[in-house]
Amino acid sequence: MLKTSLKTILISLVITSCAQAQKEYPKMGKMEILDPAMEKIVDPNAKVEKLADGMVWAEGPVWVKDGNYLLYSDTRLNIIYQWSEKNGLQEFIKPAGFAGPGVYSEEEGTNGLLINKDGMLVACDHGNRRIAKISLKTKEKEVLTDNWEGKKFNSPNDICQHPNGDYYFTDPPYGLPGREKDTATREIAENGVYKVNSKGETVQVVSNLARPNGIVLSADAKILYVALSDGNNPYIMAYDVKEDGLLSEGRIFYDFKKQFPEESLAADGIKVDKEGNVYAAAGDGVIVMNSNAKTIGRIRSGVHTANCAFGADGYLYLTSTDQLLRVKLK
Numbered sequence: 619m620l621k622t623s624l625k626t627i628l629i630s631l632v633i634t635s636c637a638q639a640q641k642e643y644p645k646m647g648k649m650e651i652l653d654p655a656m657e658k659i660v661d662p663n664a665k666v667e668k669l670a671d672g673m674v675w676a677e678g679p680v681w682v683k684d685g686n687y688l689l690y691s692d693t694r695l696n697i698i699y700q701w702s703e704k705n706g707l708q709e710f711i712k713p714a715g716f717a718g719p720g721v722y723s724e725e726e727g728t729n730g731l732l733i734n735k736d737g738m739l740v741a742c743d744h745g746n747r748r749i750a751k752i753s754l755k756t757k758e759k760e761v762l763t764d765n766w767e768g769k770k771f772n773s774p775n776d777i778c779q780h781p782n783g784d785y786y787f788t789d790p791p792y793g794l795p796g797r798e799k800d801t802a803t804r805e806i807a808e809n810g811v812y813k814v815n816s817k818g819e820t821v822q823v824v825s826n827l828a829r830p831n832g833i834v835l836s837a838d839a840k841i842l843y844v845a846l847s848d849g850n851n852p853y854i855m856a857y858d859v860k861e862d863g864l865l866s867e868g869r870i871f872y873d874f875k876k877q878f879p880e881e882s883l884a885a886d887g888i889k890v891d892k893e894g895n896v897y898a899a900a901g902d903g904v905i906v907m908n909s910n911a912k913t914i915g916r917i918r919s920g921v922h923t924a925n926c927a928f929g930a931d932g933y934l935y936l937t938s939t940d941q942l943l944r945v946k947l948k
Contacts, residue, residue, distance in 0.1 A: 641703070643667040646943075647903065647919040656906060656915030659895070660947055666903075666919045669942045670707040673699070676937035678730040678742070678776070678887070679927035682754065688929060689731055690937050693744055693793070696727035701942060703931075711757055716745025723795040730776035730833075730887070730925075735783060742774035744793030749774055749785070749814065763814045766822055769805040771812075776833045776887060776925075778842075784863050785814050786823070786842055788830040811844055813863050823865045824857070832888035832899070832925070835859070836909070843871060845885035845898060852884035854898065872911045874900065887925025887937075897934070899923045904936065919943050 647666035651657055676699075679690040687702035689710055700710040716726035726745030734740050739752040740762065748764035748771065762785075764770065773793025779785050790809045794800040811824035811833070824830065824844065832845035842857045842865060856871035874883040883905075885898040894909035903918040904926050921938040929935055929944070936943040 643669055646921075647917070647945075649945075650916040650918060652916070653908075653912065653914035655895075655908060658948060659891075659906065659915070660917065660945065664945055666917065666936070666943050666945045669944060670699075670701060671941045673937075673940045673942070675725070675924070676939065676942060677924050678728065679925055679935045679937050679942075680731040680733055680739075681927055681929040681931075681935070682733055682739075683930050684737065684754075686931065688927070688935055688942075689739065690925075690927075690935075690942065691728040691731060691741075693725040693727045693729050696745065698728055698731070698741070699942075707942070711752070713745075714741070715743045723793055725773070725793045729774070729793070730787070732777055732779060734779055734785075740777060740779075740785070742777050742787060744773040744775075747771045747773060747793070749777065749787060761818075763812075763818045763820045766806065766810070766812060766820050772804060772806055772809065775831055778834050780835060780859070780863070781839050782863070783816050786833055786835070787812055787814070788833050788844065790829050790831060790847075811865075821864070823863075824868065827855070831886050834888050834890050834896075837890055837892055837894045843888055843890070843896060844868075845888045847884045847886055849882065849884060854885055854888065854896070872896070872898070872907060877905075877913055886923075889926055889928060891928065897926055899925050899936070903938075904934070917945055 645665040673692045674694040677691045696713045698711040698714040700708045714728040716722040728741040730742040732740050741750050743750045749762040750759045771789050772791045775788045777787040791798045808825040810822045813823050814820040829848040831847040844855045846853050852874040853870045854872040855868045857868050858866035883900045885900045887899045889897045896907050898905045906915045907913050923938040925937045927935050933944040
């Protein structure tokens with residue numbers, strides 16, 4: 619009887635495992651191969667999969683290795699969501715940002731997220747105009763920084779971490795009640811880029827950009843890339859990182875107008891892979907360029923895409939307006 623029961627249990631486990639492995643998601647989109655290098659990244663016949671929908675403005679995805687799940691923000695619903703292959707979509711934190719009373723702004727939740735070197739969640743908190751550290755276990759929040767020279771930030775948008783532990787983040791006005799026209803709430807005139815260390819000591823490192831948005835370091839952490847969601851200047855800027863963490867004079871790394879003159883494109887979130895390729899969420903998917911700013915391909919979902927993130931499971935995850943998508947990479 620014991621042997622029979624054990625055999626039954628094993629068969630059940632195998633069937634369950636196979637069912638999970640064979641789970642199907644709606645397919646959409648297409649791959650555009652513009653250079654042979656793109657074929658080393660993704661299969662030309664790969665399709666984008668839709669994992670979930672029902673959001674309003676999905677943003678800031680990050681993979682959590684300890685648990686094998688994805689976290690991402692909905693800036694407008696004020697929720698951080700959790701998605702995993704095992705459990706599907708769940709609310710992780712609500713409210714993620716502004717907790718009331720009343721309504722603060724149209725985008726009062728969190729935006730960009732990262733898992734820092736200590737394994738904590740770090741969030742760009744639009745609604746509270748700060749960078750917050752959040753325990754993945756208790757979900758308790760603590761302020762890393764909420765001001766520069768005594769003035770409240772506009773609405774921290776996206777963030778990355780240097781190997782030395784310092785963070786760089788962008789601060790456009792998108793989370794303010796009046797956005798760029800806000801004069802009553804706004805305290806800092808510049809839409810700045812900032813560096814903050816683990817003690818919360820904050821320095822403004824860039825002050826002359828109209829709409830800084832996505833931000834990421836190169837694979838060797840020697841260059842900081844900043845995406846501009848600026849229709850007049852739809853650039854990805856590049857800055858050399860100095861030994862003290864400050865930045866060189868910026869230069870245009872990638873110009874979307876020159877690359878795609880017939881489309882109105884500008885980057886939102888950006889990521890970099892180990893080979894130095896840059897993935898820019900722009901238009902209806904992700905545009906991929908190499909470290910020399912040559913466009914090598916596009917992952918086209920057909921849905922306006924705000925950001926992307928690499929998963930340890932081999933997928934690139936896309937937050938695309940009201941949907942969570944992914945595509946298998948090689």
